[in-house]
Amino acid sequence: MEKAKISLYQLFVLILLFELGSAILVPLASDAKQDAWLAILFGMAGGLFLFWVNYRLFLYYPELAPPEYMQKLLGKIVGTILAFCYIIFFMYTAARVLRDFGEMLLTFAYLETPLFIVNALLMLVIIYSVSKGIEVLARTGELFFVFIYFLAIAGFILIVLSGLVDLNNLKPILEKGIFPVARVVFTQTLYFPFGEAIVFSMIFPYVTKRKSVKKIGLFAIMLSGINLAITMAINVGVLGVDLTARSQFPLLSTIQSIQVAEFLERLDVFFMISTVICIFFKVSIYFYAAIAGTxxxxxxxxxxxxTYPMGMVILFISVTIASSYAEHLKEGLEFTTHYLHPFFLIGIPLLLLGIAFLKNRRGPRGRF
Known part of the structure; x- marks a missing residue:
């Protein structure tokens, strides 16, 4: 791995931008209907536990990258195969997020532009950024973080001032009990976006003050979860349950509804800028983890x-992964979250932590 160092604040910014990523784009937890915001918060709680699992593995092997301690725990051959599977998983997920970006732009503005062209433009920027290393990516995140939050706060204020939010759309809470919400948590929000923070296990070794990684990481995931819950609650409050579930990009529909003082309207560009920035960082971090692991x-x-050959592979996958956006979403809900996510985000990390605990139970255990 490269010789680089990033600060705790830079780690916080990267995690927050990564978690928001494409999650602000899609109708997150819409199957929970008016309780979508609750499903997001419960998923966040599970995501905090998964982050702790990966942090514990980092404490056992602070000087090793995940592929190295996989080989140490599982043996050279099995560990290498598993690490290579994670690289494929990171590239596949990066391609899925890149496809979300392309579909959003085609729907929003570039109706006649080929998907390949739109995805290629962003991928070229990502390839250039990642080729400069994790430090450059972290500093870029610092620059955009304040801008993103300014847009978010401004958008929230404008939505409230426009009087669009109807709190009755959020009632009744838990109309059919906790089980429908729990089903959404264990099939969607636990993995996307919170469980995906496993990718930062490739970045932990670069952090300067490693003892504070857990505190910063947990705080960043909590803040992103609260932001996503508020966003989804606003979407349901403005659009209603049915329209939110049917909309490809509910936040875009919400922002398009803003009208203040009969002149401040059509603020779609705010949404587009924020989404492009967040997706840029999510794809970049997945891409960087894949390159570092390789x-x-x-x-x-x-x-x-x-960067260039692997970037071209991700670009190709993003275009060929599905024939339509509907098929792309279906694959994400029925294949990725049911088969890939439980294995890569929960099963393997817990197995590795259990083996690491048994192998190190007589040695220094670090702090919980």
Whole structure:
């Protein structure tokens, strides 16, 4: 891995932007209807536990990248195969997020533009950024973080001032009990977006003050969860349950409804700018983790040389992954969250932590 250092604040910014990513774009937890915001908060609680699991693994092997401690825990062959599977998973997920970006732009503004062109423009920027290393990516995040939050606060104020929010759309709470919400949590929000923070296990070794990684990481996930819950509550409050579930991009529909003093309206560009920035960081972090893991496994001394070929693979997957946006969403809900996420985000980390605990139970255990 490259010799780089990032601060705790930069880690916080990257986690927050990553978690928001494409989650602000799609109708997150819409199957829970008016309780979508609750499903997001419960999913966040599970995400905090999963983050702790990955942090504990980091404490056991603070000087090793995940592919290295996988080999140490499972053996050279099995550990290498598993690490390679994670690299494929990271690239596949990056391609899915890139597809979300392309579909959003085609729907929003570029109706006649080929999907490949739209995705390629963003992917070229991502390739250039990632080739410069994690420090440059972290500093870029610092620059955009304040801008993103300014847009978010401004948008929230404008929605409230426009009088669009109807709190009755959020009632009754838990109309059919806790089980429908729990089903959404264990099939959607636990994994997307909160469980996906496992990708930061590739970045933990770069943090300067490692003892505070847990505190900063948990705080960033909590803040992102609260932000997403508020966003989804606003969407339901403005659009209603049915329209929110049917909308491809509910937040876009909500922002398009803003009209203040009969002149301040059509603020779609705010949504587009925020989404492009967040998706840029989510794809970049997945992409960087895939490159760093590949460099570790194959002992490549200059990981930057991998950016262009691997970037082109992600671009190709993003275009060919589905024939339509509806098929893309269906694959995400029925295949990714039911088969890939439970294995990569929960099963394997818990297995590795259990093995690490048994192997290190007589040695220093670190702090919980």
């Amino acid at each position: 460099a570790v496994i194959f002992k490549i001394k200059e990981p930057s040389k991998l």
